[in-house]
Amino acid sequence: MTKETEYHVPVLLRESVDALSVKPNGTYFDLTFGGGGHSREILFRLGDGGRLFGFDQDADAERNIPQSDARFTFVRSNFRHLARWARFYDATGADGILADLGVSSHHLDDATRGFSFRFDSPLDMRMNTSGGQTAADILNTYSEEDLTRIFRTYGELQNARRLAATVVKGRTNAPLLTASDLTRLTTPLMPRAREKKETAKLFQALRIEVNGEMDALAEMLNAAAKVLRPGGRLVVITYHSLEDRMVKNVMRSGNMEGHVEQDFFGRTTSPFRPVTGRPLIPNAAEQALNPRSRSAKLRVAERTEAV
Ligand SMILES: C[S@@+](CC[C@H](N)C(=O)[O-])C[C@H]1O[C@@H](n2cnc3c(N)ncnc32)[C@H](O)[C@@H]1O
Structure with missing residues (x-):
């Protein structure tokens, strides 16, 4: 194991990065950098002119930042502030956004953070x-x-x-x-x-x-519609039904309730169009190797032309 995979083994790695359909000169956001597994795969597929912004609200993730790669920028922030950071870095009109939600294995394995009942640690549980x-x-x-x-x-x-x-x-x-x-x-x-x-x-x-996770997710999905260019991809991996429902609804309709609205001409006004009908789940081999992956669901949407 490398120090990064000890930190966290990436879930649905190939499937999620394939879904981003990385263009060599594109601009991408990995909103949940963690051990950096997804970011490294995106960087592998990016050319010299590409850019990747990796977000994490936990300072511990900084130890996994790729060294001397000018294409990568780490943003130590909650992803709810995505739109603000995209403006700051002149990165709106992005080609893809990936979010692999929740906590990392590092959180669950750290006996001092309070995320797991395997240890008798103080009940903290703050990612930041x-x-x-x-x-x-x-x-x-x-x-x-x-x-x-x-x-x-x-x-x-x-x-x-x-x-x-x-x-x-x-x-x-x-x-x-x-x-x-x-x-x-x-x-x-x-x-x-x-x-x-x-x-x-x-x-x-x-x-x-x-961690105010449901509010942060709602704000981030809303911001994603502003930050992506039409045709840009939103790829989200969820781990429980509540967040999966929210992601599914927003990808269908642009709102939390999943109500698809139409304009005067009968055109759907949603900022997203789902690329996959059913969510993708890890195959049997991945589930056997990485028990954490068993609850994972991958959803993909494309930014529409709707404003
Ligand atoms: C499931 S892990 C991601 C693992 C990563 N994809 C990898 O391959 O190593 C989720 C990471 O996102 C971070 N995170 C969760 N919610 C966040 C939020 N609202 N804003 C910023 N970072 C967040 C956590 O601190 C954690 O490091």
């Missing part, structure tokens, strides 16, 4: 550690209703209400600060046979809330 609330802040201050909503919506947990009530009751004795403070309360409520899976969903729900 320079500000914002941690998972502990949320667990110790949110109302029972808000915790229920998060567990139900982002974790799709059947017993969201009971879990939230247990957290609220449990935190009156002492604040929940570490992963084991939380799992000590919640494990007895999880169905025995699915204990690990359900706890992973609970942690996923908190992580999505901590």
Whole structure:
């Protein structure tokens, strides 16, 4: 393993970069740089006149920046600010945007970051550690209703209400600060046979809330329509049904609800046209080699002429 693949093994690498249909002199955005696996493949296909902007909000990703490649620019930012950065770098009218959503293996494997219940680490879960609330802040201050909503919506947990009530009751004795403070309360409520899976969903729900992932995704999809040239490609890899639904709807219709609207002449006004009907999923070999890839779905759209 190289140091970058130790950081993260890229998912659907060939399929996603093929979907970008890289032009040697094109301008591309990899909005989720991470270990840089997708970026390296894009750079491999780009010629000397091409440009690639790699975004990541986590400072740790900077260690994977390709050395001395003038075609590459790292942008340490949340991808929700895509349109602003594209203007700053004079990179609107781009040929392709790739986003491989969620956390990296590095996040899940780092015992200090709080993303995984495999370690008894502080409940942090921020991808950008320079500000914002941690998972502990949320667990110790949110109302029972808000915790229920998060567990139900982002974790799709059947017993969201009971879990939230247990957290609220449990935190009156002492604040929940570490992963084991939380799992000590919640494990007895999880169905025995699915204990690990359900706890992973609970942690996923908190992580999505901590990082404002659904809002950032919505803003980024909106910005992508402004940054791509007509014919440019938007390629997104999702890992849970909520984000997949949002991506699918926006690619169909340009809005979160998936309502396809038409103008006076009956033409679809969506800024995107889906290139693939069904999402692409990793083949059996990839799923066997990389368990993280099992929930991945790849969706591709093309920017239309619509304004
Ligand atoms: C699934 S990993 C991407 C892995 C990468 N494609 C590779 O091959 O190594 C997602 C990365 O995107 C970053 N990320 C997630 N959401 C982000 C956002 N809203 N803005 C910027 N970076 C984000 C995470 O910090 C993480 O490093």
